[in-house]
Amino acid sequence: MANEDANAPKAAELIQLLLRASHYIQHEFEAQLVALDMPVQLSGPRLRLLLTVWKSDTIRMNELAIKLGLKARTITEHVDSLESDGLITRIPDPKDRRATLLQLTEEALTHVSRVRYIQEQISERLLQSFSAEQSKDLYELLTLFFDGKEIDFVC
Amino acid sequence: MANEDANAPKAAELIQLLLRASHYIQHEFEAQLVALDMPVQLSGPRLRLLLTVWKSDTIRMNELAIKLGLKARTITEHVDSLESDGLITRIPDPKDRRATLLQLTEEALTHVSRVRYIQEQISERLLQSFSAEQSKDLYELLTLFFDGKEIDFVC
DNA sequence: TATTGTTATACTCTATAACTATA
DNA sequence: TATAGTTATAGAGTATAACAATA
Numbered sequence: 001m002a003n004e005d006a007n008a009p010k011a012a013e014l015i016q017l018l019l020r021a022s023h024y025i026q027h028e029f030e031a032q033l034v035a036l037d038m039p040v041q042l043s044g045p046r047l048r049l050l051l052t053v054w055k056s057d058t059i060r061m062n063e064l065a066i067k068l069g070l071k072a073r074t075i076t077e078h079v080d081s082l083e084s085d086g087l088i089t090r091i092p093d094p095k096d097r098r099a100t101l102l103q104l105t106e107e108a109l110t111h112v113s114r115v116r117y118i119q120e121q122i123s124e125r126l127l128q129s130f131s132a133e134q135s136k137d138l139y140e141l142l143t144l145f146f147d148g149k150e151i152d153f154v155c
Numbered sequence: 156m157a158n159e160d161a162n163a164p165k166a167a168e169l170i171q172l173l174l175r176a177s178h179y180i181q182h183e184f185e186a187q188l189v190a191l192d193m194p195v196q197l198s199g200p201r202l203r204l205l206l207t208v209w210k211s212d213t214i215r216m217n218e219l220a221i222k223l224g225l226k227a228r229t230i231t232e233h234v235d236s237l238e239s240d241g242l243i244t245r246i247p248d249p250k251d252r253r254a255t256l257l258q259l260t261e262e263a264l265t266h267v268s269r270v271r272y273i274q275e276q277i278s279e280r281l282l283q284s285f286s287a288e289q290s291k292d293l294y295e296l297l298t299l300f301f302d303g304k305e306i307d308f309v310c
Numbered sequence: 311t312a313t314t315g316t317t318a319t320a321c322t323c324t325a326t327a328a329c330t331a332t333a
Numbered sequence: 334t335a336t337a338g339t340t341a342t343a344g345a346g347t348a349t350a351a352c353a354a355t356a
Binding site: 010011012013014015016018019020021023024025026027034057108116119120123124126127129130131134135137138141142143144145146 | 156165166168169170173175179180221224275277278281289290292294295296297298299300301302
Binding site: 044070073074078081095098099 | 333
């Protein structure tokens with residue numbers, strides 16, 4: 001009764017498979033991250049924020065919210081926490097006294113570089129069944145999703 | 156200084172792109188779901204639970220926890236909520252008086268079928284830039300991630 | 311003794327609304 | 334008047350630990 005949908009549409013199946021692959025990958029990343037046994041807890045969202053600040057070197061909280069697709073309040077929340085963990089610094093924006101710039105601390109830079117290394121390792125392991133050409137094909141196919149759209153969001 | 160990594164490893168880039176595509180897709184699904192304007196709120200996790208119960212027709216809370224990769228406590232939480240929304244029913248398992256079977260209500264079945272229809276629509280739209288062959292290629296490439304691994308988790 | 315699900319409790323992530331300070 | 338970030342508050346999702354009922 002429930003599973004009568006034998007000739008299910010290919011489109012939905014393909015999308016499901018892609019999401020499944022993505023969840024699987026994220027699961028691997030998270031598992032490896034806790035295995036890293038960092039002095040501070042670097043969850044997915046916290047890490048994503050750190051990496052985004054890192055890429056910009058210095059960035060307004062405002063702009064960060066937009067890039068991450070989060071609300072200002074959420075950025076304040078994370079930054080409070082990351083600041084008290086000694087990972088991020090608030091700097092008054094000299095050009096606009098309402099604004100606040102964010103910058104990573106030395107400690108955060110160390111963590112980021114470690115995490116990035118691990119991410120490379122995991123990525124390579126995840127792609128071990130792929131030939132160079134298959135990787136290239138997959139990359140090009142995935143680009144088709146963003147056909148025409150401007151995508152900026154990170155991680 | 157921060158972005159000196161010009162020749163970044165292809166593997167990490169490809170994985171990032173896949174995750175980005177996945178986030179984009181999930182975003183589309185969530186947006187369409189709220190646009191459906193259902194009588195009850197069907198968030199991602201709640202929907203995933205409903206769909207998993209639906210696929211099994213009837214399932215133990217226990218088994219559901221494993222399939223979804225969640226803890227028993229979390230299942231109790233969701234089921235309490237879905238039950239009070241009239242979407243799910245707890246049935247004592249006749250074979251084991253410790254266990255509880257879950258089943259969808261008629262109302263939930265209506266919602267599930269509507270949601271599945273929408274998911275097909277969105278999936279087709281997301282794949283509009285793909286030729287039949289490109290879809291097939293993508294599907295086969297994605298399968299490589301699960302090379303040898305037994306993957307069951309849904310949605 | 312082990313397993314199923316629950317009560318009690320808590321943490322993380324995210325957000326809305328009202329407010330302060332600046333622009 | 335509009336914008337940047339904060340305080341106060343809340344809701345969703347998930348989990349650990351202790352426990353009850355049953356196996």
